[in-house]
Amino acid sequence: MNNNLRYALAAARLNTTDVAAALAVDPKTVSRWLNGRIPYPRHRWAVADLLHVDETDLWPETAPRYPALADGIQTIYPHRWAILQTTWRNHFNSATEEIDILAYSALFLAEDHATLHILTKRAKTGVNVRILLGDPESPEVAARGVDEGIGAEVMAARVKNALALYRPLLDAHGVEIRLHRTVLYNSLYRADTQLLVNTHAYGTPAAHAPVMHLTHTNDQGPASTYLTSFTRIWTTAQPHNQ
Structure with a gap:
């Protein structure tokens, strides 16, 4: 398709x-x-x-395959919607140790049953799956809704829908969902050393913004910056077990 x-x-x-x-x-x-x-x-x-x-x-x-643009930068997609579903599925299915998701809702993934199945399957094989979503009651989620032009209520509803769809994952050992109250400048989707970083732009839905494919090669590379950001948000976020 x-x-x-x-x-x-x-x-x-x-x-x-x-x-x-x-x-x-x-x-x-x-x-x-x-x-x-x-x-x-x-x-x-x-x-x-x-x-x-x-x-x-x-x-x-x-698209022609070129060598990495720079240390750790593999490619840049012009829009998130330009990435095929199979690419997202293969990305997460490749993980053997860690899967991290940082977004406000990541509803596009939650609505894909195949992706949810992959996350569950990976968790059952011992992969740690950490999902960070925006607290639907937070002013940060409301502000993002206004920024995207869909409204605060719609953005909060998207997060709640995503939480409902992600909820069955909690039955698998190794899956944890937390809620953050952070202003995000990007969403992050990690499978071990491979990161897909969806930038955020004011007035632009995340689906229309660019996505960088990064590889974590060393502590000085660009991927390290985003992984550090994830860790800081994770440590301050609240567990979601409902």
């Missing part, structure tokens, strides 16, 4: 028939693209031009 293409079509108010007509292909071909098949380059370029986006926004896996 190519959700990137699906969202882009919805934003452009186009359907499979519209795309098929513009590219002179069968609508069934476009449906196959939506279901995950990668088009030939000429079709990818044509679709990207039609939707006024970059080809790699629709098919991130076609």
